[in-house]
Amino acid sequence: MKIRCVPFRVLILFGAVCAAVISQSPATHAQGQDRAPEYYKADIQYGAQIFASQCTACHGTSGDLIPGVNFRAGVFKRVVTDNDLRATITTGVPGTEMRPFAFGASELTGIVSYLRNMISADAKGAMIGNVGRGKELFSGAGNCATCHAINGKGPRVAPDLGDIGALRTADLIHRKLVDPGSNLLPVNRSIRAVTKDGKTINGRRLNEDTYTVQLVDEQERLISLTKSDLREFTVLKTTPMPSYKDKFSAQELADVEAYLLSLKGVK
Amino acid sequence: MMHSRRTTFLLLLSLLIPFALRAQVTSDRLLHATDEPQNWLTYSGSYASQRHSLLKQIDPSNVKNLELKWVFQAQSLQKFETTPLVIDGIMYLTQSPNDVVAVDAKTGRVFWLYHYATSPAARPCCGIVNRGLAILGDTLFMATVDAHLIAIDSKDGHAMWNVKLAEPGAGYAMTMAPLVVKDKVIVGVAGGEFGVRGFISAFEARTGKQAWKFDTIPDLDQPGHDTWRGGDWEHGGGAVWMTGSYDSELNLTYWGTGNPGPDWNAEQRPGDNLYSDSVLALDPDTGKMKWYFQFTPHDPYDYDSVQVPVLVNSNWNGAPRKLLMWGNRNGFFYVLDRVTGKFLNGKPFVKVNWASGLDATGRPIVTPQPAGATTYPGIQGATNWYSPSYSPRTGLFYISAWENYGTIFAGVKADYVEGTRFTGGANTSPIPGAENPTGTRTGPINTYTEAMGSGAVVAIDPATGDKKWKYEMHDVNTSGILTTESDLLFVGGREGYFQALDARNGTLLWKQNLGGEIIAGPMTYQVDGKQYVTIASGNGLFTFGLRE
Numbered sequence: 074m075k076i077r078c079v080p081f082r083v084l085i086l087f088g089a090v091c092a093a094v095i096s097q098s099p100a101t102h103a104q105g106q107d108r109a110p111e112y113y114k115a116d117i118q119y120g121a122q123i124f125a126s127q128c129t130a131c132h133g134t135s136g137d138l139i140p141g142v143n144f145r146a147g148v149f150k151r152v153v154t155d156n157d158l159r160a161t162i163t164t165g166v167p168g169t170e171m172r173p174f175a176f177g178a179s180e181l182t183g184i185v186s187y188l189r190n191m192i193s194a195d196a197k198g199a200m201i202g203n204v205g206r207g208k209e210l211f212s213g214a215g216n217c218a219t220c221h222a223i224n225g226k227g228p229r230v231a232p233d234l235g236d237i238g239a240l241r242t243a244d245l246i247h248r249k250l251v252d253p254g255s256n257l258l259p260v261n262r263s264i265r266a267v268t269k270d271g272k273t274i275n276g277r278r279l280n281e282d283t284y285t286v287q288l289v290d291e292q293e294r295l296i297s298l299t300k301s302d303l304r305e306f307t308v309l310k311t312t313p314m315p316s317y318k319d320k321f322s323a324q325e326l327a328d329v330e331a332y333l334l335s336l337k338g339v340k
Numbered sequence: 341m342m343h344s345r346r347t348t349f350l351l352l353l354s355l356l357i358p359f360a361l362r363a364q365v366t367s368d369r370l371l372h373a374t375d376e377p378q379n380w381l382t383y384s385g386s387y388a389s390q391r392h393s394l395l396k397q398i399d400p401s402n403v404k405n406l407e408l409k410w411v412f413q414a415q416s417l418q419k420f421e422t423t424p425l426v427i428d429g430i431m432y433l434t435q436s437p438n439d440v441v442a443v444d445a446k447t448g449r450v451f452w453l454y455h456y457a458t459s460p461a462a463r464p465c466c467g468i469v470n471r472g473l474a475i476l477g478d479t480l481f482m483a484t485v486d487a488h489l490i491a492i493d494s495k496d497g498h499a500m501w502n503v504k505l506a507e508p509g510a511g512y513a514m515t516m517a518p519l520v521v522k523d524k525v526i527v528g529v530a531g532g533e534f535g536v537r538g539f540i541s542a543f544e545a546r547t548g549k550q551a552w553k554f555d556t557i558p559d560l561d562q563p564g565h566d567t568w569r570g571g572d573w574e575h576g577g578g579a580v581w582m583t584g585s586y587d588s589e590l591n592l593t594y595w596g597t598g599n600p601g602p603d604w605n606a607e608q609r610p611g612d613n614l615y616s617d618s619v620l621a622l623d624p625d626t627g628k629m630k631w632y633f634q635f636t637p638h639d640p641y642d643y644d645s646v647q648v649p650v651l652v653n654s655n656w657n658g659a660p661r662k663l664l665m666w667g668n669r670n671g672f673f674y675v676l677d678r679v680t681g682k683f684l685n686g687k688p689f690v691k692v693n694w695a696s697g698l699d700a701t702g703r704p705i706v707t708p709q710p711a712g713a714t715t716y717p718g719i720q721g722a723t724n725w726y727s728p729s730y731s732p733r734t735g736l737f738y739i740s741a742w743e744n745y746g747t748i749f750a751g752v753k754a755d756y757v758e759g760t761r762f763t764g765g766a767n768t769s770p771i772p773g774a775e776n777p778t779g780t781r782t783g784p785i786n787t788y789t790e791a792m793g794s795g796a797v798v799a800i801d802p803a804t805g806d807k808k809w810k811y812e813m814h815d816v817n818t819s820g821i822l823t824t825e826s827d828l829l830f831v832g833g834r835e836g837y838f839q840a841l842d843a844r845n846g847t848l849l850w851k852q853n854l855g856g857e858i859i860a861g862p863m864t865y866q867v868d869g870k871q872y873v874t875i876a877s878g879n880g881l882f883t884f885g886l887r888e
Contacts, residue, residue: 110750110766259771259791280785282835283814284851308790 108155112186113244119334120187123180131170136191145191158185177239177337207332210325215317217329224339229293230277231314232261236338246333250326253314261312264288266298267305274298278308364477365427367522371588377825378866380426383472383517385822385863387586388651390730393864396826397871398886403828403840403850405887409872410448412441412881419859420876423472423517423727423820425480426865431874432494433881434470437462438484440492446867448883452497459486461509463759465533471583471860472517474525476545481525483514489527489543501548505529509759511536517583521593521624524551528580532598532644535575535762540584540595540620542627552627556580556597556615564614572609575756577601578616582646582725587662590679592621592630594649594664599642605751605764606640613638617645619666621681631681636670636704641694641749642719642765643670648727650737651678652802665802667728667739669721672698673800687805689798690722690743711750714770718747718793720816727820727861733827734843736808737800740817740831745793746770781815781834781857789815797821797831799846809846820861822873830873832858838875838882854882 125134136144151166152158159181165173176184211217217234218227224235237246248255264286266274274296276288286306287297300306317326365381373381377394385391398406414420418436425432431445438456443449462468462485474481479500480492486508491500505527506512511534519526524542532538538556543549556578558564568576579598586593600609600616617636622629636643650665656675664678671692675684683702693716695704709715720742728739747767754764771792795817799808811831819832829843834857840850856878864873874883 108752108766110748110768259788262787278787281787281790281814283812283833283837 108189109186112190113242115244115247115330116183116186116242117190118183118187119179119243120183120185123176123184124187127174128184136188144188147189147192155185155189158188179238179240179242179334182242202327202329202331204328204332204335206325207328207330207335210321210329211332214325215321215329220314223336229289230291232277234333235336238334238336239338241333243330243334246330247326249314250316250321250329251318252316253312254316257310257312263309263312265305265307265309266303268298269302269304271304281308365475367476367520370476370520377864378426379428380424380863380865382425382474382519383423383583384585384648384727384861387588389583389585389648389727390650390652390732390823391648391727391821391861391863392729392731392823392825394825395864395866395871396824397866398824398828398864398873399826400828400842400849402886406840406850406852406873406884407887408852409446409883409885411883412443412448412450414876414879414881415439417879419467419469419857420879420881421467421469421471421515421860422876422881423861423863424874424881425473425475426863426867427475427494429867430494431865432473432475432480434472434482436470437468438470438482438490440473440480440482440497442494442497445865445872445883446870448881454492454497454499456482456484456488456490456499458484459508461507462486462513463508463511463534464513464515464530465511465761469515470517471515474518474520476520476523476525479545481518481520481545483516483518483527485513485515487512487514487529489514489518489525489548491525491545491548503543503548503550505541506531506536506539510534511759511762514581516581519584519586519593520545521586524624526584526593526624528556528582528584528595530579530581530598532577532579532581532601533603533761533763534759535577535601535756536579537574537576538578538580538597540580540622540627542624554620554622554627554629556618556620558614567612567614569610572611572613575601575762576609576613576616577603578613578618579644580646582648585649585651586624587651587678590662591623591625592678593624594651594678595620595622596644596646596649596666598644598646599639601756602751602754602762602764603642604640604749604767605754606638607751608753608764609638611638617643617670619645619649619664619676619681621678633676633681633683633702635666635668635672635674635702639670640708640751641670641715641717641721641747643668643721644724645669646725647723648725650728650730652730652732654735654802656684656803663802665728665730665737667723667737667741667800669717669724670694670704671717671722672704673737673739673802673805674702675802675805676702685802685805688722689739689800689805689807690741690745691716692722693746709749712748714746715749716744716746717742718745719749719767720745724818726818726859729821729823729829730802731823731827731829731843733825734799734823735802736843737802738821738823738829738831738843739798739800740819740821740833741796741798742816743794743796743812745816781818784836784855786815786835795833797829797841797846799843811841811846811848818857818859819875822862822864824864830862830864830875832860832862832875832877834858836877838862838877838884852884854878854880856880 220231276290280287414435416436442451511531557576584595600613618634795813854877860876
């Protein structure tokens with residue numbers, strides 16, 4: 074793949090029509106390639122906007138401008154597996170204009186997902202997610218900042234999201250916003266503990282083993298508990314985070330997702 | 341096993357004779373290793389591989405007084421999977437990639453270190469690891485990750501001979517502790533993730549000359565070849581990467597074999613794929629196979645059957661019988677007759693849904709799950725290579741298990757290219773957005789495994805296959821197990837705790853946080869009348885003894 078560097082400023086998210094098509098993307102391993110068993114809609118969308126800003130100058134919007142390469146038709150010179158694709162993007166192709174790109178994991182997942190599904194994806198009707206508007210929604214109407222910190226600024230009741238764009242794929246972020254309880258990762262579960270003398274401790278679990286648990290409690294204190302000292306210990310499988318499926322419009326969701334994907338941590 | 345009178349005599353004798361005057365490690369000493377429990381002469385403690393010691397100075401009443409005696413820090417950040425040998429007060433251990441270190445077993449201070457520069461072509465699938473040594477006479481034997489077998493002088497650590505078994509660039513590697521039987525050193529090769537053709541081979545201990553070689557995937561003119569289609573057998577796997585066991589009365593060694601290749605795309609290798617995922621009974625003098633038993637025919641799950649074979653002489657249905665016990669990665673616990681390989685009993689010891697049970701011959705009644713559904717046990721199996729233990733006192737078989745742990749398996753076509761991975765899988769976790777637990781812990785933080793599996797020590801009654809008791813762990817369990825004549829059971833785990841349980845009922849008696857994943861087997865020994873227990877954790881080797 075040949076990619077020319079273009080400053081990456083905007084986030085584009087596809088509209089509902091093409092999303093419906095993309096969501097039907099089949100598991101592709103039947104084609105005999107070492108591919109992910111499934112590609113997710115939001116990742117494909119994220120990859121599409123990266124492709125539009127970073128790749129089209131050389132490869133064209135249809136991905137067929139380089140001789141011997143046609144992304145829509147799945148024709149590559151060297152690539153067989155998804156890992157081949159990632160490697161080509163991150164290391165480049167010596168002796169060609171294809172230079173290495175320093176993409177993070179979520180960006181690579183997006184690009185690979187898009188290239189693998191380009192034939193069924195279409196950038197027409199794409200919805201543009203605005204990082205600035207997303208940031209305003211995060212702090213304002215969404216009330217996200219009442220629980221989440223960004224790079225240490227804000228409360229610690231919920232996980233700091235300062236590097237969420239590097240840690241989570243677009244698909245996971247989208248699903249988290251519209252249905253936070255259904256895909257609550259074990260890593261984000263809260264706990265409730267009651268000591269033998271009746272003291273209740275609620276907090277966010279940081280670590281756990283057979284005999285102990287470490288947490289940050291509601292007063293943001295780091296606490297380590299020995300399980301044998303507890304009368305009750307519960308790992309909660311629900312989340313206090315509300316769903317934004319009906320609270321935000323599709324455009325507002327796209328804006329918040331764009332903002333979260335832009336958070337890559339402190340360099 | 342009958343050994344109490346002889347054991348008492350030899351133990352008393354050993355206390356009277358200074359260790360400096362002890363003889364070399366003869367074949368006879370290896371044959372009767374359990375009779376000198378102050379030493380640990382083979383990887384599994386004895387040819388029966390019960391990892392059970394007759395020492396009993398440390399017992400349930402005083403185990404709470406265990407304290408750290410010394411630590412050896414490995415000069416490596418690779419996984420530390422070694423089980424040391426101890427011979428007459430000297431401990432011999434391996435550290436990654438292929439160093440041998442001789443230390444004072446009382447203090448941990450180093451006598452000598454042998455370093456072997458491994459070939460950069462080596463490409464072991466799952467870590468540059470080594471699990472230990474074998475000894476005969478004054479010579480130690482080490483198998484290397486670049487598929488060499490090396491003889492080393494135990495007195496000063498210099499190499500005596502070095503033979504290459506196979507091409508490391510093609511994926512051949514060795515990580516096991518060799519097995520010495522009579523005058524031969526026997527090893528097998530790893531490489532099942534690279535489409536190697538597995539084999540077991542014996543070498544003259546004195547010279548390094550190859551005595552025999554047994555291919556675990558049959559050639560064109562050999563029995564079992566018809567379980568492969570066309571040329572699939574040429575990259576059929578069947579690697580042998582754990583130490584076998586030996587019955588001198590039958591003159592048979594027992595070896596477990598690994599997955600067929602490619603690991604997960606069984607569609608491209610129709611047939612039973614012999615002798616993958618099997619136990620092989622081989623004559624140690626000739627390498628001839630007397631019998632085999634295949635645990636997982638046509639395996640699509642990478643259920644390596646490389647577990648250490650545990651030999652037990654016991655009554656079976658009222659009559660004495662030579663038994664072979666096997667806690668398999670596929671989730672079933674098996675009892676076989678080790679004279680003939682006949683299947684006697686088998687029962688799951690964890691959640692299993694790839695098979696509904698075993699038929700009268702021990703063949704699994706397979707129940708493949710629909711595409712996208714979760715298969716139990718998952719990709720790392722119900723257990724793996726970590727040594728189990730059998731206690732003749734309790735009559736129980738103990739195994740480290742991964743419980744309620746599944747994977748969504750998906751095979752993809754794999755093309756064989758020498759030296760590259762030949763696995764054919766796009767397997768995923770049942771937990772969206774979460775990775776499958778890997779064979780090695782990735783760090784000190786664990787906030788995910790309770791959703792995708794947990795660990796346990798499971799005590800199994802071999803007569804029925806039923807669980808007698810279970811000790812549950814939050815994280816999955818990657819540790820070997822040691823039992824002692826005082827009814828103690830020592831086990832580690834991924835969390836870094838080293839624990840002593842009551843072998844009779846699973847009660848926790850003592851624990852110590854060692855701070856690093858335990859992915860090795862505990863062992864015990866005695867020097868100057870004092871018993872020690874040793875375990876590798878993280879990058880350290882920790883030795884405990886009773887507080888004085």
